[in-house]
Amino acid sequence: MANIIDVPKPRINCSMLSQYINKAVCFVGKVEKVHPSGRTFTVSDGEEKTATVELNDPLEEELSGVVEIIGLVSNKGVIMASLYNLLREDKGNTFDLQLYNEALKLLHDFPQHYPYEAAASG
Amino acid sequence: MDRLCSSKDNPDWNTAPKAKRMSALQVLPCTVSQLLGSSLLQHEAFAIGDLELHQVSVVGIVRSSCPCATYNQFCVDDMTGPPLTVRQWTNTDSESSDPLEPEPGVYVKVHGSLRELQGQKSLMAMRIRRVSDLNEITSHMLEVVYAHQQLFGKGCDVNMNVLPQTHKGSNTAGFSIVQGQVLHVIQQHSGKSEGIHLQDLVTLLDYINETDIRKSLAFLTNEGHVFSTIDDNHFKSTEC
Numbered sequence: 001m002a003n004i005i006d007v008p009k010p011r012i013n014c015s016m017l018s019q020y021i022n023k024a025v026c027f028v029g030k031v032e033k034v035h036p037s038g039r040t041f042t043v044s045d046g047e048e049k050t051a052t053v054e055l056n057d058p059l060e061e062e063l064s065g066v067v068e069i070i071g072l073v074s075n076k077g078v079i080m081a082s083l084y085n086l087l088r089e090d091k092g093n094t095f096d097l098q099l100y101n102e103a104l105k106l107l108h109d110f111p112q113h114y115p116y117e118a119a120a121s122g
Numbered sequence: 123m124d125r126l127c128s129s130k131d132n133p134d135w136n137t138a139p140k141a142k143r144m145s146a147l148q149v150l151p152c153t154v155s156q157l158l159g160s161s162l163l164q165h166e167a168f169a170i171g172d173l174e175l176h177q178v179s180v181v182g183i184v185r186s187s188c189p190c191a192t193y194n195q196f197c198v199d200d201m202t203g204p205p206l207t208v209r210q211w212t213n214t215d216s217e218s219s220d221p222l223e224p225e226p227g228v229y230v231k232v233h234g235s236l237r238e239l240q241g242q243k244s245l246m247a248m249r250i251r252r253v254s255d256l257n258e259i260t261s262h263m264l265e266v267v268y269a270h271q272q273l274f275g276k277g278c279d280v281n282m283n284v285l286p287q288t289h290k291g292s293n294t295a296g297f298s299i300v301q302g303q304v305l306h307v308i309q310q311h312s313g314k315s316e317g318i319h320l321q322d323l324v325t326l327l328d329y330i331n332e333t334d335i336r337k338s339l340a341f342l343t344n345e346g347h348v349f350s351t352i353d354d355n356h357f358k359s360t361e362c
């Protein structure tokens with residue numbers, strides 16, 4: 001099975017989850033609640049809708065702020081995360097999640113100018 | 123006629139992979155998928171569509187890093203496809219060397235040019251910079267769409283809906299064939315500030331009689347697609 005890093009991972013928000021079932025996606029959102037087990041947490045997107053994320057291994061650290069998750073969307077619309085990455089606030093610059101949400105909708109409006117495809121290299 | 127040649131309807135498209143447009147002075151913001159999907163031209167340069175690529179920029183997260191003696195090599199992932207290999211030559215003189223050694227998990231912006239090395243496309247980096255304000259991820263996404271829309275898009279209305287493309291001989295929505303032809307030629311000559319002279323329009327459209335051309339001009343002007351410039355005989359298109 002292809003490594004999730006090597007496939008296109010369209011940036012989506014909660015409204016688009018149902019269109020990407022069983023597909024690899026990149027979801028950026030604000031961490032809301034972390035389950036005590038550390039295996040699952042909820043995130044909210046730029047439209048303030050919430051999605052659930054499940055991890056293979058429980059979290060080893062405190063997770064808060066804006067996180068970028070790569071994973072597959074399950075049949076139930078849960079993001080099965082393979083990797084995540086905190087978008088840390090640097091020098092007081094807060095990541096503008098609402099603007100990011102507008103931008104990602106634009107990407108979907110113009111797929112000819114922002115293609116998500118595994119074009120052959122070389 | 124050059125712009126007609128760059129249309130994919132022209133049968134010469136597949137046999138003559140020569141770029142019609144140069145972008146030597148531009149740094150084109152791109153996605154990794156666009157770079158990996160670009161075509162190789164005759165002289166080892168790459169093109170997206172008919173635009174020859176020179177400098178490009180990508181924003182992505184470093185997935186793996188492999189510093190070697192003479193160059194740094196790492197893979198940058200912007201989610202549009204597999205990660206792109208990036209190489210940056212390390213300079214022995216410390217003045218010009220970039221102190222950044224990209225670590226995995228860090229977002230970077232890379233400026234460089236596309237090369238083919240060992241059968242694979244990779245980016246030869248001129249400059250690599252860590253992204254300090256992560257809103258730059260968002261701004262790069264927007265810049266890519268904007269730049270590509272400007273270069274490859276065929277015009278849009280106020281709601282950002284792409285207008286139908288005008289091809290020679292086809293009927294553009296809302297126009298008669300003659301009106302569409304007249305508009306097409308005016309659009310081709312709208313690069314000049316004064317546009318095209320009526321006589322040149324008549325000469326180029328020698329298969330249409332002058333009365334019909336004048337009627338079309340009146341219609342197009344009334345509809346706001348065309349306007350007169352330095353005098354009543356010079357016309358230019360309002361559309362991009």
